[in-house]
Amino acid sequence: MEGRLLATAAHVRALAESHHAGDDATFRAALADLIDSAGRLGDRSREVEDLRRLLDVRRASTRPQAPAPPPAPTSVVQPRGELARVLTVSLPRTTLADLALSGDVMTRLHRVLTEQRHADTLRARGFDPLRKLLLVGPSGTGKSTTVEVLAAELALPVFSVRLDVFADLSAEDALTRLALVFDLLAQSRGVCVFDDVDALIDPDGGERSRTRLRDVLRAFTGHLEDDTSTSLLVVTTNRPQLLERPVLRRFDTVLDYPLPSAGVVQEVVLRRLRGFDLSTVEWPRVVSTASGLSHEQVSAAAALAAKQCILDGADQVETASLLAALRERRQMLKMAP
Known part of the structure; x- marks a missing residue:
């Protein structure tokens, strides 16, 4: 049905439950998955693009802060x-x-x-x-x-x-x-x-x-x-x-646990690179290059790009650095037995 945004029952349930629980991270992940699903079905309607812009603004304005973990034991005894x-x-x-x-x-x-x-x-x-x-x-x-x-x-x-x-x-x-x-x-x-x-x-x-x-x-x-x-x-x-x-x-x-969707790839990079300027990152290129990589591999690539940024004395992570790091991770996978 061209021009209409179709949400599955799973999408609606995830959005409703996360909104009710006040869980912004899960809400954004569910919304990103819905947008990705629409893209795979060829939906390029205005509604989809409006949702995509809304999600980008939300991500840029609300960097997730890790809540204080609950009290936990301060030490453990290893088994003998x-x-x-x-x-x-x-x-x-x-x-x-x-x-x-x-x-x-x-x-x-x-x-x-x-x-x-x-x-x-x-x-x-x-x-x-x-x-x-x-x-x-x-x-x-x-x-x-x-x-x-x-x-x-x-x-x-x-x-x-x-x-x-x-x-x-x-x-x-x-x-x-x-x-x-x-x-x-x-x-x-x-x-x-x-x-x-x-x-x-x-x-x-x-x-x-x-x-x-x-x-x-x-x-x-x-x-x-x-x-x-x-x-x-x-x-x-x-x-x-x-x-x-x-x-x-x-x-x-x-x-x-599937390989990360486009929205999750972006979320992995955003979480790994908290504190860095990502305003110029071309997310479609990053997501496309990361296709087929796991969460762990995307996170490792983001860390590699961040370290290069630090060594260069910069605060802004560039698209080229992320793409190069993702390609390096992909090459390493090809070399693995």
Whole structure:
């Protein structure tokens, strides 16, 4: 329908919920996604251009300031003994203001945080808050940062479990350490991330290796299902197609992390380069050059351009510097095995 701006139900919901919550960052991300969708459909109407100008003005006038994080523990004790090899503990300080994600993902994160903050109220009425999460998407799209944000916003430590180490252990040792991890979660509330569950799946290995990993994955799935702690359990994967239905159904929700849209690319750069003059940046060229890169790669390119700006004694980041840095990141990807 040429000349008309069409919003999907997901766009309307994300805009309405973020407006109601007073979350300007999520509102702007949802609006940017709507504008991008219209562009992909070939909509060049005046309404779309008016929205685009409104969004640009809003971004220029409201640089997101990171709110003071909630009180958190000042120190942590790293695990010892059999847990030391597979588990580390940290206290992240990353907040929602540091995230630049699609409107849909941000809406889901807000839902998780809201339910966690009102967990006692929900349990009093017979409902459990969302706490078993599967994060799906390419590397560098914000899954690990999401874990840090959940922990910082809820004033909890992050327990990081090395599933790649489990994959190298004997079945007996792996099962023992898995039990210890879940025992710890029952005693100490935190956000526990099991990063890259793909490590427990070895489709190209020998039969003996597949059998061992299958036993470990089955035990891991059983622990997920049986866990009744108040900790958040977060599992990440780059290849969800390898996970079978018995594994997938253990999660309360699945968050899908796509590569950044045009609006999110701009948001990533704006957040990374707070304090720099970006008034002359030609955003369409930057967005086009960043196409196909992850949030992490775009952020790294922005940092490279900023450092060059500092070394040149300037306050203004030029379009050419950003484009050169983005092309350098793309070239590095081509060189990766």
